[in-house]
Amino acid sequence: MWNYQKKLQYPVNIKNPNPKLAAYVVAQYGGPNGELSASLRYLSQRYSMPDAMTKALLTDIGTEELAHLEIVGTIVRQLAKCASDEEIENSPFGAYFMNHGRGVYPANSNGMPFDALALAVTSDPIADLTEDLAAEQKARVVYDNILKVSDDPDVNDVVKFLRQREIVHFQRFGEALDQIQNRRLPKMYCGK
Amino acid sequence: MTRNELLNQISAYAFAEKEWNLYLDTHPTDKEAIKKHKAMAEKTRELIAEYEKNFGPLTSMSADDPDKFNWICDPWPWDNQ
Numbered sequence: 540m541w542n543y544q545k546k547l548q549y550p551v552n553i554k555n556p557n558p559k560l561a562a563y564v565v566a567q568y569g570g571p572n573g574e575l576s577a578s579l580r581y582l583s584q585r586y587s588m589p590d591a592m593t594k595a596l597l598t599d600i601g602t603e604e605l606a607h608l609e610i611v612g613t614i615v616r617q618l619a620k621c622a623s624d625e626e627i628e629n630s631p632f633g634a635y636f637m638n639h640g641r642g643v644y645p646a647n648s649n650g651m652p653f654d655a656l657a658l659a660v661t662s663d664p665i666a667d668l669t670e671d672l673a674a675e676q677k678a679r680v681v682y683d684n685i686l687k688v689s690d691d692p693d694v695n696d697v698v699k700f701l702r703q704r705e706i707v708h709f710q711r712f713g714e715a716l717d718q719i720q721n722r723r724l725p726k727m728y729c730g731k
Numbered sequence: 732m733t734r735n736e737l738l739n740q741i742s743a744y745a746f747a748e749k750e751w752n753l754y755l756d757t758h759p760t761d762k763e764a765i766k767k768h769k770a771m772a773e774k775t776r777e778l779i780a781e782y783e784k785n786f787g788p789l790t791s792m793s794a795d796d797p798d799k800f801n802w803i804c805d806p807w808p809w810d811n812q
Contacts, residue, residue, distance in 0.1 A: 545789050546738060547808045548746065596756040603749060613809040620811075707753065714757040 541602070548606040549700045553617040553693045558632035560689055561618035562648060565635070567611045567685070567701070569645025571657035572677040574611050578604035580658035580674060587662035589719070596715050597671075600708050607701055612643040614694060668716040675709040734786045735812055741778045741789075747771040 567573040581601030588594045619632065619641040627636050634650055645653035659670055682702035689695055732740070751768035758764060779789055787801050788794045794802040806812060 542790055542792075545802075545808060546742065548749075549742060550735075550739060550812070551809075552812050592756060592759065596753070599749075599753055599756055603753075609808065616809050617811060707750070711753050711757055718757065 541605070547610055547613060548603070549610055549697055551610060551613045551617060551693075551697050553614065553691070555691060555693070556620065556622035556626065557618045557691060557694075558622040558627045558636075559630040560685075560691060560694060561615045561622075562631040562635055563685060563688060564611060564618065564694070564698075565615050565643075565646060566648035567678070567681055568608065568615060568643060569653040570647030570681070571654070572674065572681050573645075573647070573653075574604050574608035574678075575645050575653055576657040577601075577674060577678060578608060579655065580660075581671065583658070583660050584667045584671070587660070587664070587667075589664050592718060593664060593668070593715050596711060600711065603704070603708075607704065610697060610701065614697060615643050616641070618694070664719050665716065668712055668719065671712045672709055672716070675705045675712065679705040679709075734782075737778065737782050737786070738812075741775060741782060744771055744775040744778060748775050 569575055578601050581597040581604065585594055585597035585601065588597055619627070622630075622632070622641070627633055631648075635644070635646070638644070639646075647653075658674075659667070661667055661670075679702055682698050682705065685698050686695055686702070689698070748768060748771040751764055751771060755761065755764055755768055783789060783793045787804055791802045794800055
């Protein structure tokens, strides 16, 4: 189960409204390479993982992705909350605004609602972990793209944190895949 | 410490704990890392206790005001601080 802690994993305090940027950043809330996709991918794949290491890793990274989902939702909300109707109308956030107002909805930056087709579960640990490696890199690319178009230091500071997490998760998934393929799992530890 | 300063301290130590946690998932017999993970977890718990004493509960389990259920109090994490 999960316990909710009433805090963000990384602080978000955005001073300037920017509905255009909100329309881009929402890609990491409900888009195919976003945090919802990541958390559901790992938390669903973990049931068929073969050993203690991969069960733990997918649970822990999947849980961290839920914290990242909350961070991205907070960025979208803070960017949109104080934007004027006129600013919104003249930005790419306008079409989103018709259905969702200044709220946070899991869609990609084209307005397409979240789709579980963005993730896979094969129950083959090598296939699943290889997908996870690619997923971390694709998420990193989206954060790179946000950094290319954003000049808001309050947003970029948080996006850089999230981008770094993709790289660390990629590293850990790589180690897990290597251990499974080469059977380097130490005989330990969890057994009686 | 102000509320935000303490919250940032908690986030820093909790992040370090999480980072050792993920490292240990794939290096479960690294004794030095186990020690560091434990130190970060202890410091995080200590700071959370200090926060909850001064600024209210971080989890519903820690709500302890007999007059009002202070778990619900603003701010929530997505509010501008």
